[in-house]
Amino acid sequence: MKCNSRILDWKIVNVFIVVAVLVCNSACSISQESVGVSKDNLNSTSKRKKVGNPNMSLQTLIESLDNIDLTLISSNEAIKDAVYDELPMSQVEGIALRILTPVSIAEQHDTKLIILIGISSETNSKTPLDENARIVWTNKESNRVSEVELYPQPTNKIPMPEDKVPLPPLNPVLPQHLYSVEVVNIREKLKIDWVPSTYTFQVVVGELISNKVDFELVEYRD
């Protein structure tokens, strides 16, 4: 399935960023404070943001990511399970990212961005995750901003007509909250050029905005 990657015009990007910040400051209380130092993302720690309800600290989500062993990264399911295991039994709303950086283009042919999303059913009903989650990235050399849907939409299905589908439950027992962990091969999904360069990544779901992580592609890692 092709991603819907597109290059945004700078004017649009600027407006988008301004609007996002305004929305987050007013409605989501996006924190601008540092959220600590990552073991493997030292140069991005100063830019991590605390996002979300003050009562449900984003820090918790970031720490959940920080605590996992990145040697598991070769297996998507393993890394997901590890993240799920790290989650507290509390319902934290926010989006946290983690990425291994720098990456040597000579040594690695791809790398993965780990995304942890915590979202309440209420928020999810307003901005359904599948349809609203977007990865936004900036090439810092060119200042070009791009975005792509996190969850590709299937386009080749025809649903059953409603009269063929069982009626929805009369009194459904529905979740209050959900967590979703995604592991994205950024070279494959974002189609970024595998040449020395630096990027920043963020994930946006409606009014939820993740911490920003920097990512550097280098010829060789020191």
Place this chain on the structure above:
Amino acid sequence: MLVLNQILYDRFGRKFKLHFSGDGPIPKKIKPKVFFDLVSTRSFLANLRVGEWYWQKLSYHLIGDSPYSADPFYYLDTVARLLIQGRIKLFVISDMQAEHHSVEKRIFKQRNGMSYQIVTPVALITNPGKTTKKFTSKKEAVQFVRSLSLGEENLNDLVRAFKLELPIDNTLNGKQESLIASIGDAVMEEKVLFFEEIINNPPISEVVYEDVDVKSVPLGPETDVVQIKVLAKIDAEYRVVLFDKSLTSHQGPSEEKVQTGATEVELWLDQDISSPVFDQGANISLSGPGKIQAFLDKDLTTEVNLDEPILCDKITGGKKLKIWVKGKSPGKFKIKVTPLASSNGKFLIQPPAELEMGVVELMLEVYEQDTQEIAKIKVDPDQEPITKYHTDLEAVNFPPQIVLSDENKIKKGRVLHVQHAGNFGRSKVVVKALVESQFPRGYGNCQLTLSSGGKSGSVKLFDSEFDGREVSLPLNLNKADLTIDKIYWVEGAVECNALRETRLDLGLSVGGKPTMRNGDWACFTVVKIAEVGLDIVTSTGKAEVWDKARNRFYVNLDGTEDARKLKSKPSDRNVKVKAKLTKKISGVKVHFCLVPDKRNWDKTHWGANLINFEFSKVERGLKQIDKIDRKDLTHLFANTDADGSAELDSLVLSRIGGDVFKLGAYLGQDAHLAKFVDGHTTLSKREPIFSADSIEIWRKYHIQNTYNKNIALPSRALTRTSFEKCFIEIQEVDENKYDPATIGGLVEHELWQFDMSGSTRKVVCVGDINKAKFTSLFKAPTDTTKPKAHMVMCDVQWDSDMGSSQDFAFSSRISSINYKNRAGNSYLGVFDPPLGGGAIVQSPSKWAWNDGSKMHQGRLDDTNISIEKSRGHYSEVKIELPATCPASCPCGSPGTLIVPTAARKAIVRVKLKAATGPWAGESGGVGNPQCLIVVDSNLNRFNNTIAHEIGHLFKSVRKDTGWKGIPDHPDQYIRRGGQGSHCKENATEHASRVDQNGDKIYVGGTCVMYHVAVGNNTFCDNCSADLRVRDISDIFKD
């Protein structure tokens, strides 16, 4: 007293008697030989077997004293003159034996005593002992022949007997010498031989002569004192001669020559007294601008040289010289016959005869279409509305027909089609005005006749190019009316057997006499196109692109372009676009056209609901090609071969499904038929020759149905009907009924899990996890089954989905949950076993409960859940928390009772291996013609799903704008309740339900391509138009 031997012999032994007056009267029954002139008389006498001195003696006896002359002919002449004057007579005493000897057996005796017998070379064989006389030179041979003193009569006998070449020189002396020379040649060439034999008899003259008393012999009176008037005469059938344009020089070597009619003229010399016959011929002279050529025969094969005198034997003694003359240069002329002077004074020559005649030039102009100029005519067919194109066509003025040169009138001829219903064109013909100055005086009442003829075929004459009145042939035109040109129009009536076998000619007649034909003429080739057709022979195992029985041409079965080209493809098919004449006539130019049916450009044919549809804007590359340039008026063409067939391999059919064409053909000379427009009031009146079959553009698409052998597959007839609107024929091939038991790893579920019906029937759920097991059953398309898609029929269709981690609040230890998708806007199906296999409950599913003082936690696995047959929804899962907390509980007091309440709820976090669905169908992708179709007993829904998924394979519903000149699809949408691009024709927005973008979803769509398979089985006009234009040679093509 008679003293001379009066019996004389010639060289052949014929016997003559000299008769003197003293001999008394000649018996009445005997007619003396008449002598007219000195030369012939002398020749006759010289041929008699007497010595020269005989004539000397006879002269002496007859006329007395006579001076001696050394000239050997002197005495001969003296006797000859007496014979001419009739003062002595000579008559023939018949010697039958001598006369009946053939030339070969005659003995020639020379005066010297030598005797010769003339023989043929064959005689040498039968007379081996005899010797023949030998000659060392032609001169010697000629002298020998001359020494035989044979008269002209004998010489002629020899020439005829030995079939020697006749001498050319016709003058009297010249002729004799020529005869001698001719025989001399034959002797040298030993075609004629002489046996030589010495006879010891004394010379002949000595035998016949007896010395006599020299008393004079009395002469009779001169009897020939009356003068004979000699009158030259000319009589001509007509006093006009047709000018011969030498048109035969343009005819082929094997063609029967069409000679210009010649005028018969008789020439002769009359005389008032018939005997003796005038001994001379006559000269013919011509004067005036008109020039003629004369022949001895009506067929004009033996020409007469009128510059040479005509021999007397041709025109005297009642003989008339008939000559046939034709004109070489137009204009009047005089022919004059003047008798030659005679040495015989009896003949009184009268003034020459003269006749004024005229060489008349008749001119028949024949015209043909100016095809070079016509080829330059351009009319733009891509105009809107199309009636503008038709108006432009109607306004096309053809250039005037151009006159054929004399050479082309004969060599090329004018091609006409046998007329039918006024469809075919006529040739302009012009009878040119006559030139009065070419006619002799008194020729005001002659008639020109335009006639038809030739070996085969026929034409008809009309007074106008179209319609008009027929003018009967032959057509007689009075000369008086031909002071101006007369224009007529010729159409084909009956076809010729070969090229140029019908003729029109102009002739001349006077006063009811037979017409002199072919004063001018022209050839016509009348042909008839017997049939036009498309013939395709497909090689075994290759796609049949032409269904002749149904007139369907499948343009997609051989790639994007190949099948459209009506051209043979080696090893695949032999294609013939052919027009065949009724006769085997080669070299006839035939145009081929793909005449569009009027529906092709009709908007209602495309779809009444299309907005802003303009046929002219539909991309040209999709349309038929039957012209070098689309704006050309005339179409591509080919010439007929020796079989009378013309074949063309450059026509290209359109790619547009539903287009209908008639294959037509018309002659190069009938370019007006290029204007034919189907259904047009005026432009449809004159039709080309059409093939019996129309050609309707179709596409064929093959589908392979693969389905559980344990089910009865509902009818797919509605699917076929759906696509027929788009001119796509769905053909099912390679059906595969599989046995679920034979498909490794296939897990069947009881039906209740999906529809909560309680049914325990085992069903096959096909989805992304296991569909490869079924798609692998796709039989690769062959040349006869491509393009092809695979319809994997399923009982149910769900896709495995690893759900998100979801937190539920439990107010009791046992509770059912409804598991939703990550977006929370749709329920997931939870099945046992899960579609992806393995455990339903995924790590880390766990629970937590705070009893007020301590937090208790534990993990969940499949033992904590159940999927019950009685559940109310496929998303429903019953979860039972442990009764007590486990040993691993962080509370430090394992075994604590877990008793969630409304006030103290437990948090249950579950992540399940679930499934998305239910789907009615799934379409394939680029390079992947695999579709999943859920079998539905509701035929409308079932077929809707099939057609819908096939539609997606053909890029429906189109998002592109400005595509191929087709209007942008006004009802295309994405999301709004569906996945991918769909059609919302007649749909309305739901009052409240929205899609992920917050846009209201559509409900009630009526097109097949509406996002839900509600049972629509008709493509809307826009989707249908797209599918008519779409390249169906494969999936996801442009």
